[in-house]
Amino acid sequence: MAVGDKIRKEAADRLKKEENFECPDPTTDRKLNTANRKIAVAEYSYGPSDPDAENADFWQEKAEVWGVSPSKAKSRKCGNCRVFDVTPWMQDCIQATSQSDTYIKESGVQSGYCRVHEFTCAATRTCDFWIKGGPMNSEIETEDIEEAREEGEL
Numbered sequence: 070m071a072v073g074d075k076i077r078k079e080a081a082d083r084l085k086k087e088e089n090f091e092c093p094d095p096t097t098d099r100k101l102n103t104a105n106r107k108i109a110v111a112e113y114s115y116g117p118s119d120p121d122a123e124n125a126d127f128w129q130e131k132a133e134v135w136g137v138s139p140s141k142a143k144s145r146k147c148g149n150c151r152v153f154d155v156t157p158w159m160q161d162c163i164q165a166t167s168q169s170d171t172y173i174k175e176s177g178v179q180s181g182y183c184r185v186h187e188f189t190c191a192a193t194r195t196c197d198f199w200i201k202g203g204p205m206n207s208e209i210e211t212e213d214i215e216e217a218r219e220e221g222e223l
């Protein structure tokens with residue numbers, strides 16, 4: 070194990086212990102994860118279904134939703150969304166649900182946990198809810214999001 074990986078693993082183990090971190094239900098319940106993903110697709114246009122394709126219509130639609138150019142829209146993906154949780158402790162949680170997404174499994178693209186729609190999503194997709202400033206990769210950011218949700222900001 071590389072030194073950086075070892076430090077991250079130790080930090081993850083420590084934080085789990087200190088915060089009594091528990092994996093969110095959708096990370097251990099594939100049906101719930103799939104149901105939440107379907108809601109994200111239906112209500113927030115999570116996609117595209119095949120991120121490797123051109124998807125011109127998809128990105129044009131996102132450009133209109135966000136009021137930006139299609140090329141700018143294309144740069145806004147889960148991978149850099151504020152609520153895309155890629156913390157080491159969450160990575161441990163989402164291993165099974167990542168494998169239940171055919172695209173993630175076959176492409177090997179990075180997966181993370183969407184803290185808003187509550188499902189395991191792919192770094193190369195996006196949704197109407199995209200928020201600048203991601204991904205979430207530290208304890209402080211995780212706490213920020215939880216606090217914002219409790220206060221009804223998300």
Ligand code: SF4
Nearest residue numbers: 147150153183196199
């Ligand atoms: S809110 Fe962010 S992480 Fe969640 S699906 Fe939308 S773009 Fe992806």
